[in-house]
Amino acid sequence: MLVELTVNGELKSADCPPETTLLKFLREHLMLTGAKLGCDVGDCGTCTVIVDGKSVNSCLMLAARAAGRDITTIEGLANAQQVHPIQEAFEELGSLQCGFCGPGMIMSAKNLLDKNPTASRPEIKDALSGNLCRCTGYTKIIEAIEDAGRVMSSTKPLHSNL
Amino acid sequence: MRPFEYIAPSSAQEAIALLAENGENARLLAGGTDLIVDLKHNPGNTSLLVDVSSVPEFRGIEETSEGVRIGSMTTFGEIMASPLFQQKMPAVVDGAHTIGAVQTRNLGTMGGNFVTCVPSADSVPSVMVLDATVTVVGPDGSRQMPVEDFFVAPRKTALESGELLESIFIPKASLGKPSAFLKHGLRKGQALALVNGAAALWLDKDGKIVEPRLALGAVAPVPLRAVKAEAFLAGKEASDEVIDEAAEIAVSEARPIDDFRASAKYRRQIIKVFTQRVLKESVRIARES
Numbered sequence: 001m002l003v004e005l006t007v008n009g010e011l012k013s014a015d016c017p018p019e020t021t022l023l024k025f026l027r028e029h030l031m032l033t034g035a036k037l038g039c040d041v042g043d044c045g046t047c048t049v050i051v052d053g054k055s056v057n058s059c060l061m062l063a064a065r066a067a068g069r070d071i072t073t074i075e076g077l078a079n080a081q082q083v084h085p086i087q088e089a090f091e092e093l094g095s096l097q098c099g100f101c102g103p104g105m106i107m108s109a110k111n112l113l114d115k116n117p118t119a120s121r122p123e124i125k126d127a128l129s130g131n132l133c134r135c136t137g138y139t140k141i142i143e144a145i146e147d148a149g150r151v152m153s154s155t156k157p158l159h160s161n162l
Numbered sequence: 163m164r165p166f167e168y169i170a171p172s173s174a175q176e177a178i179a180l181l182a183e184n185g186e187n188a189r190l191l192a193g194g195t196d197l198i199v200d201l202k203h204n205p206g207n208t209s210l211l212v213d214v215s216s217v218p219e220f221r222g223i224e225e226t227s228e229g230v231r232i233g234s235m236t237t238f239g240e241i242m243a244s245p246l247f248q249q250k251m252p253a254v255v256d257g258a259h260t261i262g263a264v265q266t267r268n269l270g271t272m273g274g275n276f277v278t279c280v281p282s283a284d285s286v287p288s289v290m291v292l293d294a295t296v297t298v299v300g301p302d303g304s305r306q307m308p309v310e311d312f313f314v315a316p317r318k319t320a321l322e323s324g325e326l327l328e329s330i331f332i333p334k335a336s337l338g339k340p341s342a343f344l345k346h347g348l349r350k351g352q353a354l355a356l357v358n359g360a361a362a363l364w365l366d367k368d369g370k371i372v373e374p375r376l377a378l379g380a381v382a383p384v385p386l387r388a389v390k391a392e393a394f395l396a397g398k399e400a401s402d403e404v405i406d407e408a409a410e411i412a413v414s415e416a417r418p419i420d421d422f423r424a425s426a427k428y429r430r431q432i433i434k435v436f437t438q439r440v441l442k443e444s445v446r447i448a449r450e451s
Binding site: 041112 | 194239266351
């Protein structure tokens with residue numbers, strides 16, 4: 001079936017079997033490999049993308065259902081000139097080790113901070129309950145999200161994806 | 163996943179017709195947080211997915227003069243963000259908040275949680291104590307039933323072949339009723355309930371308990387109304403002694419099992435403590451209002 005959707009502001013379409021998940025569609029049909037395949041059952045969160053302003057596990061959503069919607073993936077956060085404040089804070093604090101959870105962590109953080117840039121530490125932890133990291137112990141991830149929230153609430157975004 | 167066809171009908175009638183035409187090989191797709199996982203591991207004979215998540219009749223939260231109608235395809239994220247739920251049914255928001263994580267709550271629906279029909283369903287106790295009813299639709303029209311009657315056995319609802327859960331309804335009389343929900347899992351996030359429970363009650367001007375409701379999950383084959391504990395509480399003073407005795411009665415009504423998550427003995431202890439806590443919290447809210 002032909003699936004047409006908006007990814008990171010660009011209209012994209014590809015032909016895929018109906019049983020294709022949004023994750024597989026992004027990775028194997030659109031070659032956007034930022035969202036990762038981890039547990040494939042909605043527990044680990046490394047496949048997190050934002051669909052119409054709401055974070056979802058793209059391994060649990062069919063591409064067919066995402067048709068016509070607006071998808072933001074990790075690839076939509078940075079461009080050649082500028083990285084997103086959340087990415088900058090993760091880099092600054094060394095928040096990631098192996099990095100496999102990173103795209104999902106950052107998309108969950110964006111989903112939170114877009115709505116609530118002054119989120120408290122308990123709110124940040126709650127927002128990350130669907131993102132597993134086996135390296136870091138989460139401490140620097142949470143600190144980076146706090147820092148990014150401060151930046152995002154005090155500066156004007158540079159372009160629509162930021 | 164094994165190949166299947168996918169159709170997203172645009173009306174309830176169309177969905178009902180698709181189910182009738184395709185029989186057992188068609189499955190309804192709601193949020194997909196259970197079904198898609200299931201299809202990856204146990205595809206069975208599924209040849210068609212009927213995606214009802216955007217069917218207008220199954221969508222939306224609507225307040226009428228009779229009460230609040232929750233379309234079965236309302237997501238937990240939508241319930242948590244609804245000012246109506248936050249203000250008049252906060253225990254339902256608390257229940258929704260304990261389900262999965264942000265990403266799964268943005269997909270998962272209350273109707274899906276009901277139809278999956280596991281004893282630990284976290285969205286059930288907090289609406290059960292508000293005297294919720296459900297509306298199901300099928301080839302022969304629609305019918306209503308109390309929410310307790312919808313859950314028949316583990317993974318078996320009162321839906322007849324070809325029927326769909328259209329909506330959940332909270333009567334006006336229950337809006338703003340002092341209520342509380344609690345869940346105990348092995349972790350704070352993304353855990354199945356070992357025990358969950360909710361209470362709702364009013365206090366009359368003399369401080370006596372009126373229309374008490376107590377519901378418990380994961381303690382019996384289906385979510386359970388603790389009717390004996392409710393009957394004991396009705397008309398009594400809301401004292402700690404009364405609540406402690408009601409909790410003992412609730413323990414005797416439950417039929418918890420031993421499994422790899424917890425022993426029945428441990429669950430009984432949690433039932434007692436949780437019953438005390440949800441009742442005390444409901445009383446506290448009632449006294450403040």
